[in-house]
Amino acid sequence: MSISASTLVVALLGAAGALALGLVFRHRPRVGVAVWLLVVALIPVWTGVTLKFYFMPATVVAMVLLVFVKHRLGELRLGLPDYLMAAFMLSCLAPIVTGGATLSTAFVVITSWLFPYLIGRLVAGLVGVRWLYGAVAVVFTVVAVGLIMEMVTGWNPFLAFPDRNPDLFSVWGDLQTRGAVTRSEGAFGHSIAAGSATAMAIPMALGSRFRPWLRCAMAVVMGIGVVLTVSRVSIAGAVIGVVLVLFLLRELAPRIRAGLILMFGVLAAAALPFVLRTLRSAGDEATASAGYRGSLLDLVPGISVLGMSPLARKSPDGKFFFGTFRSIDSQLILTGLQYGWFALILGLLGLLAAVLIVISRRGTAATIAVVAQIPALATVALITQYADFFWFVVGLAVCGQVSETLARRGLEDTAGDLANASAKLSERASPDPRSGSLTAIVSRSGDSSGRGLLGEQ
Numbered sequence: 001m002s003i004s005a006s007t008l009v010v011a012l013l014g015a016a017g018a019l020a021l022g023l024v025f026r027h028r029p030r031v032g033v034a035v036w037l038l039v040v041a042l043i044p045v046w047t048g049v050t051l052k053f054y055f056m057p058a059t060v061v062a063m064v065l066l067v068f069v070k071h072r073l074g075e076l077r078l079g080l081p082d083y084l085m086a087a088f089m090l091s092c093l094a095p096i097v098t099g100g101a102t103l104s105t106a107f108v109v110i111t112s113w114l115f116p117y118l119i120g121r122l123v124a125g126l127v128g129v130r131w132l133y134g135a136v137a138v139v140f141t142v143v144a145v146g147l148i149m150e151m152v153t154g155w156n157p158f159l160a161f162p163d164r165n166p167d168l169f170s171v172w173g174d175l176q177t178r179g180a181v182t183r184s185e186g187a188f189g190h191s192i193a194a195g196s197a198t199a200m201a202i203p204m205a206l207g208s209r210f211r212p213w214l215r216c217a218m219a220v221v222m223g224i225g226v227v228l229t230v231s232r233v234s235i236a237g238a239v240i241g242v243v244l245v246l247f248l249l250r251e252l253a254p255r256i257r258a259g260l261i262l263m264f265g266v267l268a269a270a271a272l273p274f275v276l277r278t279l280r281s282a283g284d285e286a287t288a289s290a291g292y293r294g295s296l297l298d299l300v301p302g303i304s305v306l307g308m309s310p311l312a313r314k315s316p317d318g319k320f321f322f323g324t325f326r327s328i329d330s331q332l333i334l335t336g337l338q339y340g341w342f343a344l345i346l347g348l349l350g351l352l353a354a355v356l357i358v359i360s361r362r363g364t365a366a367t368i369a370v371v372a373q374i375p376a377l378a379t380v381a382l383i384t385q386y387a388d389f390f391w392f393v394v395g396l397a398v399c400g401q402v403s404e405t406l407a408r409r410g411l412e413d414t415a416g417d418l419a420n421a422s423a424k425l426s427e428r429a430s431p432d433p434r435s436g437s438l439t440a441i442v443s444r445s446g447d448s449s450g451r452g453l454l455g456e457q
Contacts, residue, residue: 014049018060022068029126030135032065036119037139040385040392041197044158044187046168053107054165058388062115071122079402082121084350085394089114091306091342092335100307105338108387116388120366120395129400133208133365140201141218144225147184147194151228158187172384179281184228193386195226195234196376200369200393202226203241206256207249207365216259220267227271230278233376241372248361249368293379296333299323303336303344311337331377351377357401364400369393 025032036058043057055063092109095101124132150156156175163169172189175182183191205218219242226238242264246257299322302311311323319326328334336344351374357363358371370393382390 018064021061022064025065026068026070029069029123030131032069033119033123033127033132034135034139036061036065037135040388041139041143042158042187044161044189045172045384046163046165046189047161048164050165053104054168055111056385056388058385059111059115062111062119062388065123066115066118069123069126072125073122076122076125077402077406079398079405081350081353081398081401084346084353085117085121085398088343088346088350089117091346092339094342095307095339098306100304100340101338102308105308109339112382112387113391116390116392117395120392120397121399122395124396124399125403129364129366129396129403130207130209132396133204134210136201137205137208137210137215137218140198140205141221143186143194143201144198144222146186147198147225147228148221150184150186151182154182156185161187178230179278181230181278181281183230184225188386189384190386191229192231192234192376192380193384195229195231196237196373196380197386197389198222198229199226199234199238199241200373200389202238203245203249203365203369203372204393204396206242206245206252206260212253212256212259216256216263219260220263223264223267224271227267227275230275232279233379235275236375237372240375241369244358244363244368244372245365248358248363249365250361293329296325296328296330299325299328299333299337304340306340306342308340309337327381329381330379331382334381354397362401362404364397364404366393366397366400370397 021035025035039061040058045056048054048056049060089109092113093106096103096106120132159173159175163173168189176185176191177183185191185194188194188197199222202219202222205222206215208215210218223238223242226234242260245252246260299309299311302309302323304310309322313321315321322328322337328337332344332347335347351371354363354367354371355374358368363371370390373390
């Protein structure tokens with residue numbers, strides 16, 4: 001196969017740019033993560049490159065970051081969440097060997113799930129979990145401001161980005177409406193993806209190290225952005241996240257709780273009429289959408305033990321179906337249909353473990369963000385950059401929980417050592433039952449002439 005001169009030049013320039021970027025990331029990992037977050041949040045999926053497979057912009061930057069950054073793998077301490085996530089990823093990739101999988105499903109797991117997860121799990125150890133919370137807060141405050149401006153002006157600037165993949169642009173390049181309202185979606189190509197990703201950022205903004213008033217302000221701006229996507233499941237995810245932070249995040253100061261209750265109470269009072277009015281004007285659209293998602297449960301019996309469901313088929317025009325369904329608006333069901341019961345059960349176990357950790361008030365802000373997305377996982381597929389950001393937050397949650405567990409064990413070990421040392425000192429200083437007094441013990445430790453440490457007896 002011959003390669004044109006223009007393609008070769010573009011490839012060489014791209015390789016040189018990736019190398020230069022990689023060298024910066026190697027010495028400045030925080031810059032690398034910040035660039036990746038900005039690409040996820042502000043670069044649409046249809047602006048990527050095709051090299052047999054289609055690589056989204058976020059995937060390209062993730063590959064450069066993971067190849068060049070110093071991971072310190074030798075210092076990595078693993079915990080039970082690490083093993084659970086490894087088993088989940090392997091169960092998704094195993095069907096490519098055993099049969100019952102396609103190259104495209106394996107490619108999605110590697111590029112949109114595993115790569116972002118590794119950024120959250122590995123790079124967080126280099127730059128700091130709290131620093132990452134702050135970076136996420138800043139980036140998604142910018143996203144939220146963009147969502148607000150989009151609603152005010154009625155203009156989405158990201159649709160002007162070059163559609164290097166016309167098929168993807170035809171799917172994600174149209175603005176959605178609900179009733180008479182054009183829904184904000186930013187660079188995410190879908191209002192639900194924009195709303196759910198922004199909702200995930202709210203708990204992390206509240207768990208960052210910014211001043212309390214700034215954390216609250218960022219969270220409220222993000223909340224407004226979520227409301228303007230007019231996505232019910234995104235709004236629900238934001239509400240659940242804020243409630244869980246208010247009542248179950250131990251590190252949150254009382255004054256921040258009070259400020260959040262006040263500010264989000266005002267936001268809810270202002271947003272509720274807008275949301276209800278929009279849903280009423282949409283007529284039966286919301287009811288039909290909920291009914292469609294409910295009918296997806298009919299596909300559950302068709303899930304295989306491992307790999308692709310036998311319900312999968314490709315139409316003569318190349319479109320993929322499961323039974324009669326073209327689109328599967330439930331990531332939980334879609335995971336089972338594409339990767340089998342093993343993957344689905346492991347994923348559900350991971351979510352259950354996260355819920356139990358949060359309920360026990362041991363959850364980090366990232367873990368709360370993941371738990372708050374469970375309604376979205378049940379009713380929405382991981383689409384566009386929402387998939388990358390979700391798995392990044394999962395990796396960040398695993399990193400934070402494992403670090404906290406190890407720190408807690410370290411404190412317990414230290415406390416145990418101190419207790420043992422104290423007990424030994426107490427034993428040495430306790431009265432000898434044969435002498436009946438502490439003075440006798442001390443006097444016997446003197447010299448042979450009978451002159452003890454307390455002087456002559």
